[in-house]
Amino acid sequence: MCFGVACAGMVRAPAHTAQDRAGWKALQSIVAPRAVYLRTRDSILNILELTALVGLVSVAAGFLGALTGLGGGVVITPAMVLLLGIDLHYAMGATLISVIATSSGAAAAYVREGFSNIRIGMFLEIATTVGAVCGAFAAAKISPSILGVIFGLVLLHSAWVSTRARPAPRPGETDDPLATRLRLNGSFPTPEGLRSYKVSHVKTGFSLMFVAGALSGLLGIGSGALKVVAMDRAMRIPFKVSTTTSNFMIGVTAAASAGVYLNRGYIDPGLTMPVVLGVLGGSVLGARLLPGAPTMTLRRIFGVVVGVLAIEMIYNAIAGKL
Amino acid sequence: MRPPLTDREVDEIIGGLLRYGVMLAASVVAAGGIWYLIQYGTSLPGYHVFRGEPEYLRHLRGIVSGVPGFHCRRVIQFGLVLLIATPVARVAFSVVAFVLQRDRTYVAITAIVLAVLLFSLTGRMSG
Numbered sequence A: 001m002c003f004g005v006a007c008a009g010m011v012r013a014p015a016h017t018a019q020d021r022a023g024w025k026a027l028q029s030i031v032a033p034r035a036v037y038l039r040t041r042d043s044i045l046n047i048l049e050l051t052a053l054v055g056l057v058s059v060a061a062g063f064l065g066a067l068t069g070l071g072g073g074v075v076i077t078p079a080m081v082l083l084l085g086i087d088l089h090y091a092m093g094a095t096l097i098s099v100i101a102t103s104s105g106a107a108a109a110y111v112r113e114g115f116s117n118i119r120i121g122m123f124l125e126i127a128t129t130v131g132a133v134c135g136a137f138a139a140a141k142i143s144p145s146i147l148g149v150i151f152g153l154v155l156l157h158s159a160w161v162s163t164r165a166r167p168a169p170r171p172g173e174t175d176d177p178l179a180t181r182l183r184l185n186g187s188f189p190t191p192e193g194l195r196s197y198k199v200s201h202v203k204t205g206f207s208l209m210f211v212a213g214a215l216s217g218l219l220g221i222g223s224g225a226l227k228v229v230a231m232d233r234a235m236r237i238p239f240k241v242s243t244t245t246s247n248f249m250i251g252v253t254a255a256a257s258a259g260v261y262l263n264r265g266y267i268d269p270g271l272t273m274p275v276v277l278g279v280l281g282g283s284v285l286g287a288r289l290l291p292g293a294p295t296m297t298l299r300r301i302f303g304v305v306v307g308v309l310a311i312e313m314i315y316n317a318i319a320g321k322l
Numbered sequence B: 001m002r003p004p005l006t007d008r009e010v011d012e013i014i015g016g017l018l019r020y021g022v023m024l025a026a027s028v029v030a031a032g033g034i035w036y037l038i039q040y041g042t043s044l045p046g047y048h049v050f051r052g053e054p055e056y057l058r059h060l061r062g063i064v065s066g067v068p069g070f071h072c073r074r075v076i077q078f079g080l081v082l083l084i085a086t087p088v089a090r091v092a093f094s095v096v097a098f099v100l101q102r103d104r105t106y107v108a109i110t111a112i113v114l115a116v117l118l119f120s121l122t123g124r125m126s127g
Helices: A002-009 A022-031 A047-068 A073-084 A088-113 A117-140 A143-161 A177-181 A202-221 A224-234 A241-262 A268-290 A295-318 B008-038 B060-065 B072-100 B104-122
Strands: A186-190 A193-197
Touching: A002 A241, A047 A088, A047 A241, A047 A268, A047 A295, A047 B008, A073 A088, A073 A143, A073 A186, A073 A268, A073 A295, A088 A117, A088 A241, A088 B008, A088 B072, A117 A241, A117 A268, A117 B008, A143 A186, A143 A295, A177 A186, A177 A202, A177 B008, A186 A241, A193 A241, A202 A224, A202 A241, A224 A241, A241 B072, A241 B104, A268 B008, A268 B072, A268 B104, B008 B072, B060 B072, B072 B104
Parallel strands: none
Antiparallel strands: A186 A193
16 A cells, blocks of 8 residues: 555654643543554645545545444544544535535435425424524634534534434324424325324424534534434434435535635635545445445444544543644 | 426425436536646645635635636535535525425525525625
């Protein structure tokens, strides 16, 4: 591999600061074995090599994201920041755009299959887009350290969600008059024919969607996990409809923050190119292999990876390294 | 009389719009990307410190003006803008579809979403 030489040049001892105390060092040796990391900060990687590395990370993230149904976007930013030393804002910009690509690509299939509910999606998108614009504005005002901690907490939530089994359907949902008025209640195809469902707690779901949108704009992620929680847990929408409708909404939510990111100069074409193409390629590959994949095992692996990245992210944020 | 567009037909059209939008955008990004790597592949990247993109890569006018000359970074950026435009086009189409279905509530709801998107994309919110 051509990276062999380059990697050898990049490996270095961790930088010690005045903060380093025994406790910190012990913690660092557990959570942050810096020496194995490839960092552009002091590297001799050229653009071609960096593009290939970022592309590989993105293919892996897109692949795992599609296989586990969790969206790989959330892992790309921490991977770029922690492994490659790329600035948080550039990483967020690149990831946000890749989120639009995968969401639109996957939504195209789901919409045709009749799972996603366009009315629910559209109505909740009012909350997510307004939230996303607010979040994207806030991203410029908040320091990278605080962004990193929030990012880590969101990652922890994703890790927790991914290791849980799919919740069982709950029969006998209560009806919300608002859902009837907005004609949110729908039906979806099952092997036994169309099954209809009712939507509850519309206001709670709407508020949670604002939070999901704000986090999406703040961190440059799709925040699919929180969207699913809002629909599946709060609004009692069937899981399959929740996940596909969430996927459908992610692209629109991300597009709302993308304008702000673009105008702020967070979106670098050279860096975003391998992320977008890599994630798209990986997710197409993942979707092909999906039937017959050991989903639960993959979700656990994904959960562990995300959990490690979460701790790394929070540690680096608190240590002021972002 | 049959309604102008059923929900099912709207789903089909939206599905196609998203699929071809992403394919078109990805092709443009890939074309610009190959050219970019040929031109700058051996240069050193500077992504570890945030400087922000130059003005011409931040706004539609600057990005589009570099496309005819095949300025590689602007071509990639143009592809990314196409990608951002895909869900926006989807929402715009939904407004039309709901108008044709005479669903006033949803015409209003989708119009609000479209307005927020256009506000974000066109506003110079660099503050």
